Amino acid sequence: MRVAAAIVSFLLLAACDTGTEQRDAVASTRTVQRGYEPVPPGTVPRGASAQAAALAPPGPERTPALLARGEERFRAFCTPCHGVSGRGDGPVVSRGFAPPPSYHDERVRALAPEQIVQVITQGKGRMFPYDDRVLPEDRWAIAHHVKELQARGVADTPRQGSATP
Ligand code: HEC
Structure with a gap:
């Protein structure tokens, strides 16, 4: 028992x-x-100071990879109005939206990359801001692509109709 x-x-x-x-x-x-939850790769820092740091000149280094990224993003976000060449002859304009100035105008040619980044961030006149759609690093990439288009000059860039989309 x-x-x-x-x-x-x-x-x-x-x-x-x-x-x-x-x-x-x-x-x-x-x-x-x-305690050990990892930060996922590609995480974008948030908050005003992180944004300000990413937008401060001179921005990321102007590498071939950055330019390629800039061209790709430019085609996605900017060509509807500005056109592939930057002449301001995009398809939205041909449907009646107010035409932007050509990137090849002397005044626009004089813009520094950081000023173009600012236009993308804040918009200008009839152009909407793109800060909610284009990441800070991509704004620099696009700005350098615009400078590249301007350096190539108007004669060397295709018209909207003759370029691949
Ligand atoms: C919906 C049409 C539209 C889209 C899309 C667009 N823009 Fe614009 N953009 C305009 C118009 C219109 C102006 C002229 C603004 C004004 O002065 O009223 C302009 C002006 C500009 C200027 C000249 C600013 C100046 O000082 O005169 C730059 C640079 C520019 N855009 C860059 C861009 C970039 C880069 C993108 C893509 C991220 C973009 N735009 C997308 C319509 C557009």
């Missing part, structure tokens, strides 16, 4: 111990997961 009682109490204690261990294990896993 005593032996049976001892076995029962042993089993009860063992069961209790196991439960405690499991609870501890679950609790510690939760703590570890919270």
